[in-house]
Amino acid sequence: MASVSGVFDLAVVGAGIVGLSCARAAALKGLRVVVIDRDAQANGASVRNFGFITVTGQERGAVWNRARRTCAIWQEVAREAGIPILQRGLWMTTRRREAVPVLEAFVATEMGEGCEILSPAAARARCGDLVGRDVQAVLTSANDIRVESREAIPKVAAWLTERFGVVFLRQATVLKVEPPRLETSRGAVQAGAVVVCPGDDLVGLFPQRIARYNVTRCKLQMMRLAPPGFRLPSAVMSDLGLVRYAGYSALPQAAPLRARLTAEQSEYLAYGIHLIVVQSADGSLVVGDSHHYAATPDPFADERVDQLILEEFAAATGRPAPPALERWTGTYSSAADRMMFIDAPAPDIRLAMVTSGSGASTGFALGEEIITDLFGGSAG
Secondary structure, eight states, rough: OOOOEEEEEEEEESSSSHHHHHHHHHHTOOOOOOOOOSSSSSTTTSSSSSSSSSOOOOOTTHHHHHHHHHHHHHHHHHHHHTEEEEEEEEEEEOOOHHHHHHHHHTTTTTTGGTTEOOOOOHHHHHHHGGOOOTTEEEEEEEEEEEEHHHHHHHHHHHHHHHHHOEEOOOEEEEEEEETTEETTTEEEEEEEEEOOOOOOOOOSHHHHHHTTTEEEEEEEEEEEEEOOSOOOOEEEEEEHHTTTHHHHHHHHHHHHHHHHHHHHHHHHHHTTTOEEEEEEESOEEEEEEEEEEEEEEEEEEOOOHHHHHHHHHHHTSSOOOOOEEEEEEEEEETTTOOOOOEEEEEETTTEEOSSSSSSHHHHHHHHHHHHHHOOSSSHH
16 A cells, blocks of 8 residues: 655545545645545445435525535536436425425425425325325425435545546545644655544544534434335435424424424434435335434444334335345434534644534535635635
């Protein structure tokens, strides 16, 4: 394993989606970039997710705007890097009458552009395979896309190298960050500025800075199910998403729905379960997920949690869940009072962490903001 030589304008520590986003934004400015990562390949939260670039339902304001910008960038990058966009839009099916006012209030905001509420009859006419007898309404959106994360992230990295000459130093741990020099387990790297994107590593670089933001870690459980025999119209969600995603849950109309869900599905809420279903090119379904918080989450998947996720799938779609082909857990950084943060340990260093599991949905825009902050000029 060779080290890297030469002087770089920017070193990015971490090759997850936030790190890749910073590398892209810097490369577009003509800067020479090196990305340093401890793993031989993408292995963390950036590939253990749905690949669902979620705009609809993101927290109103800055986060929602970042998601819109990020979704637009994903489509540009996908075209250039040969990444298939497997699905477009959202199909949120709701089974409780208290959900309907939430959908109506949401569509009435600026976030409702490109969204539509379907009656049960209209939903059946559009996709009868996904409308069970209990459906009250379906929210559709044209604002979201889905890629296959485990394939897309490596392709983004390869595109950065081929298109811009971004250098990747893998299987290297960064030991010290003092621009213009970084000490790594594979030798020194020279760089004028540094962005540290540690993912869910809370104790490696700048642990005292990270601790100021009261960050912990969140474990999730996910599954891949066999093809159901039909194509989904888009990514699918259910009532539980309306009290999970801040774009809906912050609306006053969400309170009655939350009360009913607390009474009827308290175990789901205790495990942080909400439903997302996306479909891969081979027809299989990626289904999840749950949320379990700890400084060091255990690596074990709870069968009861998977059972509840599959029960929600059946209730939301009106059909039994297909057999599970894969099961996995993932972890990401989480903070109760913020979706992300950017910290400046020094004028030429930025520490960036998404603390909400929304890295794929907001990362490209966040990368532009970080690089603009470090190097000046406009984003994009």
